[in-house]
């Protein structure tokens with residue numbers, strides 16, 4: 001089940017596939033409803049990896065700035081302009097968590113930003129943080145499905161998906177929706193977990209690699225994974241421009257050891273116990289993320305492109 005969910009949304013879903021997707025969505029919503037408070041309490045408002053320079057000596061206090069660096073590196077990689085007449089004015093944050101990226105981007109560009117998440121708890125918390133930070137007129141959050149976004153065609157000039165793509169059961173539908181809501185000339189940024197690219201003579205990952213990914217899937221509510229090359233092919237098939245991809249696995253290496261260290265602290269253990277079984281089960285597979293990166297089966301990827309004018 002772990003490899004390659006590039007999806008074929010042109011073919012109607014069977015009732016069984018539909019049921020499986022609804023079950024996955026419910027699991028994702030409950031997982032984040034349950035665990036987001038604990039994450040915020042320990043790690044703050046960004047629910048994504050930090051970006052570390054590979055020669056950094058990491059201090060615990062560096063992790064939050066590494067998460068901001070992840071946002072900045074992603075914007076720089078995609079060449080999102082800063083100048084007043086070209087900077088993004090309307091942004092969608094697809095899979096927004098508790099809205100850390102939305103608020104950062106709204107502040108940085110003076111833009112209007114809309115975040116969507118499957119988790120009602122996250123949407124409510126994201127909105128409360130926006131109000132507390134004086135951004136209530138700039139950002140808004142709602143519960144909505146990335147595969148069926150509640151926005152008109154061509155609305156946004158920056159389409160942002162930070163570590164949500166791995167949850168999407170139909171990658172073609174996911175990418176098609178990102179493209180649909182993008183305005184002509186808009187930048188699309190996808191930062192996501194992938195499996196390694198397959199070599200030309202491979203049809204799938206090796207069984208031992210599949211085994212690692214499958215265990216991660218069931219605890220983190222992920223469907224089948226795809227590769228970075230699969231994303232690039234999808235974007236090419238949709239005639240996107242300036243398609244670029246990079247493997248940032250080495251730049252995120254300090255992240256999971258740090259998360260595990262905090263989970264094993266007194267505050268981490270008590271927070272985990274308080275938040276519930278789904279969070280505990282998630283914590284238990286965290287060492288497999290380290291193993292997956294070490295064995296080169298997991299890749300931390302950025303894929304960016306522009307919608308033609």
Ligand SMILES: C[S@@+](CC[C@H](N)C(=O)[O-])C[C@H]1O[C@@H](n2cnc3c(N)ncnc32)[C@H](O)[C@@H]1O
Pocket residue numbers: 028029032045046047048094095096097098099100101116117118119122144145146147161162163164167168
């Ligand atoms: C790891 S969190 C990332 C949060 C945020 N992007 C950040 O960087 O802080 C994954 C997010 O993806 C959202 N998500 C997963 N599947 C989704 C879907 N089908 N539609 C909308 N959001 C989804 C989850 O609700 C969660 O908010």
